Amino acid sequence: MKRKHFLIAAALLLFTLYLVGMVWALDSSMDSGAAGEDFSAIEKELEKAIQEGKISIPSRPSFEENEEPTELCEGMSHWVTYSAKGSRSEARHGFIEIEGYTVPDVFTSLVYKGIGVTFSSRSYHWGDDGYWPSAKVAVPEVEGPSLSETDKETGWKITDKRPAGLPENWVYVEWEEGAAFVAPDRLKDFVDAMQLPLLERYGERMEMSRDELEPKENSD
Secondary structure, three states, X not given: OHHHHHHHHHHHHXXXXXXXXXXXXXXXXXXXXXXXXXXXXXXXXXXXXXXXXXXXXXXXOOOOOOOOOEEEEOOEEEEEEEEOOOOOOOEEEEEEEEOOEEOOOOOOEEEEOOEEEEEEOXXXXXXXXXXXXXXXXXXXXXEEOOOOHHHHHHOEEOOOXXXXXXXXXXXXXXXXXXXXXXXXXXXXXXXXXXXXXOOEOOOOEOOOOOOOOOOOOOOO
């Protein structure tokens, strides 16, 4: 009799454990489904935010949506204007200002206080043109002779070798046919003296400042 009671109790215990296991599995499945739905909803919100430009993604500069200039370092700012903003023909135009001087479209690249900038042109109505920060350019590592007294008075030295003892705020600039180190307050004089040709932003030479740049007609 005792053996019979023992077998019944064991069977009830196993059945109870089975029921508990089923309930746990069902609950886990429901939680997993809810988590999946939550993740899907978050994913959709993120995608929507990216499309609306409310957040930036790694492949695009974090300053691209700014209406105000972005300070790349003390003394240098980056400006962005738009053409046909919000359309498929949207284009961005980059400008660089160094110690109050808006750098004209004459340099293929420049470096100021360790921050590199390159000039780009576009072939379509959409895309980027002008000056944009770049980690691919840097001041030459090869060191050359120190600045002469004449170089210091002139405010620049045409060379692709970094002069020994160069002041840290001098700008390294490159153009189609050469390179130089220029004092920031002599950039305008250097450009005027060298008579460097303007680079093309988009199928034409842009002789306008960032404030004068007129949006191109929308081709849509």
